Amino acid sequence: MIRKATDIFSEWASIGKDEGMQRNHWNAVKKMFQILNKDQSQSFSFIDAGCGNGWAVREMLKNPLCLYAMGVDGALGMIERAKKLDPNGNYVFKDLMEWEPKTLVDMVHSMEVIYYFNDPKKIISHMKDKWLKPNGKLIIGLDFYKENMDCHNWPKKLNTKMTLLSIKEWIQLLKNCGLEDVKSYQTNSSDSFEGTLVLYAKKLN
Ligand SMILES: C[S@@+](CC[C@H](N)C(=O)[O-])C[C@H]1O[C@@H](n2cnc3c(N)ncnc32)[C@H](O)[C@@H]1O
Numbered sequence: 130m131i132r133k134a135t136d137i138f139s140e141w142a143s144i145g146k147d148e149g150m151q152r153n154h155w156n157a158v159k160k161m162f163q164i165l166n167k168d169q170s171q172s173f174s175f176i177d178a179g180c181g182n183g184w185a186v187r188e189m190l191k192n193p194l195c196l197y198a199m200g201v202d203g204a205l206g207m208i209e210r211a212k213k214l215d216p217n218g219n220y221v222f223k224d225l226m227e228w229e230p231k232t233l234v235d236m237v238h239s240m241e242v243i244y245y246f247n248d249p250k251k252i253i254s255h256m257k258d259k260w261l262k263p264n265g266k267l268i269i270g271l272d273f274y275k276e277n278m279d280c281h282n283w284p285k286k287l288n289t290k291m292t293l294l295s296i297k298e299w300i301q302l303l304k305n306c307g308l309e310d311v312k313s314y315q316t317n318s319s320d321s322f323e324g325t326l327v328l329y330a331k332k333l334n
Pocket residue numbers: 134135138139147150151154178179180181182201202203204207223224225226239240241242245
């Protein structure tokens with residue numbers, strides 16, 4: 130039977146595979162943080178959507194302009210790990226589609242999460258409408274996309290559903306959500322890796 134992604138990742142947390150993701154994703158996330166922080170002179174608040182063990186929340190909090198950061202994840206094991214690593218941190222166990230923050234934030238970040246949704250437009254619109262302030266920034270990192278041929282077998286390998294779109298289709302999807310200033314980058318490309326697809330956009334109002 131096809132498994133829920135959050136069940137798989139809860140299991141991964143229990144066998145320490147969250148740390149491997151942290152190591153493998155950090156270079157791309159560094160680049161994503163650079164994009165977010167470019168031209169950012171005012172203090173800001175930040176949500177990591179699908180935060181895993183919460184490492185990106187803790188990294189962002191090292192920036193003195195970041196006054197508040199929190200993570201949300203639908204895998205209980207991941208949130209338990211996050212709270213163990215950082216007992217005073219803000220980590221919420223919830224499905225992203227079923228949650229909204231009490232106060233809107235300036236930045237939403239999500240690394241290797243959004244393609245687990247059957248309808249990425251729905252979750253991105255939800256984050257735009259219910260999470261982000263006007264002028265807020267959204268950044269999404271994806272290794273699972275059409276141009277990265279090596280990833281096409283991942284749904285079979287993991288036995289879960291994933292949505293495979295091309296770079297052009299992702300860009301159009303963000304525009305269809307009403308986001309502005311949409312940009313895409315491929316970071317960490319090499320002879321053996323197509324690179325992480327980074328999508329950036331702003332909510333204007
Ligand atoms: C590949 S992991 C990436 C975790 C983290 N962003 C990182 O880079 O280490 C994907 C994460 O998305 C979470 N996730 C997937 N679908 C979700 C959903 N519907 N609601 C909340 N979290 C979800 C999983 O539980 C998992 O922790």
